[in-house]
Amino acid sequence: xxxxxxxxxxxxxxxxxxxxxxxxxxxxxxxxxxxxxxxxxxxxxxxxxxxxxxxxxxxxxxxxxxxxxxxxxxxxxxxxxxxxxxxxxxxxxxxxxxxxxxxxxxxxxxxxxxxxxxxxxxxxxxxxxxxxxxxxxxxxxxxxxxxxxxxxxxxxxxxxxxxxxxxxxxxxxxxxxxxxxxxxxxxxxxxxxxxxxxxxxxxxxxxxxxxxxx
Amino acid sequence: xxxxxxxxxxxxxxxxxxxxxxxxxxxxxxxxxxxxxxxxxxxxxxxxxxxxxxxxxxxxxxxxxxxxxxxxxxxxxxxxx
Numbered sequence: 001x002x003x004x005x006x007x008x009x010x011x012x013x014x015x016x017x018x019x020x021x022x023x024x025x026x027x028x029x030x031x032x033x034x035x036x037x038x039x040x041x042x043x044x045x046x047x048x049x050x051x052x053x054x055x056x057x058x059x060x061x062x063x064x065x066x067x068x069x070x071x072x073x074x075x076x077x078x079x080x081x082x083x084x085x086x087x088x089x090x091x092x093x094x095x096x097x098x099x100x101x102x103x104x105x106x107x108x109x110x111x112x113x114x115x116x117x118x119x120x121x122x123x124x125x126x127x128x129x130x131x132x133x134x135x136x137x138x139x140x141x142x143x144x145x146x147x148x149x150x151x152x153x154x155x156x157x158x159x160x161x162x163x164x165x166x167x168x169x170x171x172x173x174x175x176x177x178x179x180x181x182x183x184x185x186x187x188x189x190x191x192x193x194x195x196x197x198x199x200x201x202x203x204x205x206x207x208x209x210x211x212x213x214x
Numbered sequence: 215x216x217x218x219x220x221x222x223x224x225x226x227x228x229x230x231x232x233x234x235x236x237x238x239x240x241x242x243x244x245x246x247x248x249x250x251x252x253x254x255x256x257x258x259x260x261x262x263x264x265x266x267x268x269x270x271x272x273x274x275x276x277x278x279x280x281x282x283x284x285x286x287x288x289x290x291x292x293x294x295x
Contacts, residue, residue, distance in 0.1 A: 013254055014246045066248055100248035124273055127246045129254050142243060175293045182290050189239030192257075194290070195281035196245060202280070 002214050003058040004158060005037045009044040009065045009075040013134060014127060018064040018098060020137040021147040025062070025154045034158050044074035049081070053089040059214050060094045062154050067099030070106050083109050090115040094157060094212050098150050100124045103205050110207075117163040117208040119153065125203070126196040145180065145197060149173035153204075157214065164210040174201035222267055222275055230278045234261050247273055 006026070010019040019040065026036055037052050039045075044065065052058065063080065066073040070083035081087055083106045091114035097103070103120030110118050126146075133140035152173045156166035174197055180186055181194035237257060244254035247270050255263075255270075263271035284290050 014248065125248045126273075126277070127248070127254070129244050129246065130242050131244050131254065132242045178290070179294045182294055184238075187240060187243075189237040189243075191281070192234075192237055192239050192245075193243070195277050198281055198284060198290075199277045 001033060001035045002060070002158070003035045003037060003056055004060040004062060005049070005052050005056070005058040006039065006062040007044040007049060007064060007074055007080060008038065008040040009073070010041050011076050013129070015065055016134075017127060017129060017137045017140075017143055017147065021143070021151060022062070022064050022154075023138075024148075024151045025158070028155055028158075030155060031158050039074075042075045044080070046074065046078055046080050046086075049074065050086060050089060053093075058093065060157060061090065061096075063095070063097040063099050063102075065099055067097065067102040067106075069101045069104040072097050072099045072102050072106065081106065081110075088113045090118070092116060094163060094214065095119065096154055096157065097121075098125065103207060107205075107207050115208060116212040117206060117210065119163060119167060119204070119206045121200065121203045122205050123199070123203040126199055128193050128196055142193065145177035145193065146200065149177065149201070160214055162211050162213045163206050163208075167204065167206045167210075170204065171201055174198075174204075222272065226279060227264065227267070227275060229282075230275045231261065231264055233278060234264060234274075 008019045008022050009015045039048050063072045066077055071079040072081045074080040087110045090110045094116050095118045097120035104122045107118035107120050128142045130140045130142045149170045153166045153170035156169045178194050178197045181190040184190050244256055246254040264274050
């Protein structure tokens with residue numbers, strides 16, 4: 001059985017959204033053959049991540065949380081993986097980091113240290129939300145447009161598609177959502193949302209072996 | 215990380231501010247820029263960041279200019295068809 005480590009902190013509004021939407025991956029009917037190692041809430045900490053990466057050897061790692069060019073964060077923004085500190089733990093793995101900017105430095109170095117592929121964002125990931133839906137993030141149709149393309153990518157990889165195919169599917173989903181908001185017919189000022197979606201799509205990159213698959 | 219080190223062209227900044235200030239985006243829609251401000255912001259706060267040209271403001275300016283460029287180059291039309 002393929003193992004997938006997923007980190008899901010939930011200590012602020014943004015991470016609460018990522019936490020809620022990542023349920024769509026864990027509960028996907030298409031992924032019944034995947035064994036998820038789910039580090040949620042305060043369990044999304046450095047000690048557990050390092051332990052799971054070294055002892056459980058998951059083939060795929062999905063990070064959700066804040067980040068920077070040199071780190072991916074967990075609960076209360078503790079650095080889970082840091083450039084030149086513990087990035088060699090990503091060796092031989094396919095990684096998707098829904099985490100700001102981590103593809104720009106950390107991702108590049110992870111590949112140099114043997115990660116099969118690192119998919120992430122080379123700049124900030126922007127998330128638009130409806131504040132009237134904060135208590136029920138899964139009913140937030142604006143957030144759907146930002147997080148469904150991300151879920152599509154994770155599910156595609158875990159279904160056995162190549163990294164290249166998974167990113168293609170994700171970008172197709174982004175385009176569908178951009179198209180929805182590129183006209184102000186959907187709601188006034190909708191092109192603000194479209195511009196943020198275009199930004200995310202353009203900043204999503206796949207590093208390393210694009211033919212990699214589980 | 216300095217997201218954008220070069221000085222912002224004042225005319226382009228004004229263009230972005232005009233677009234944001236004339237935007238009729240509903241008040242309930244907020245935007246979070248992950249590695250800078252963190253928490254979701256409303257349009258008034260976004261406009262303040264752009265005026266101050268801080269890290270968040272620079273990202274907003276770059277994002278808006280990229281979108282305008284994509285419109286001009288027909289990329290948005292291609293996506294829509």
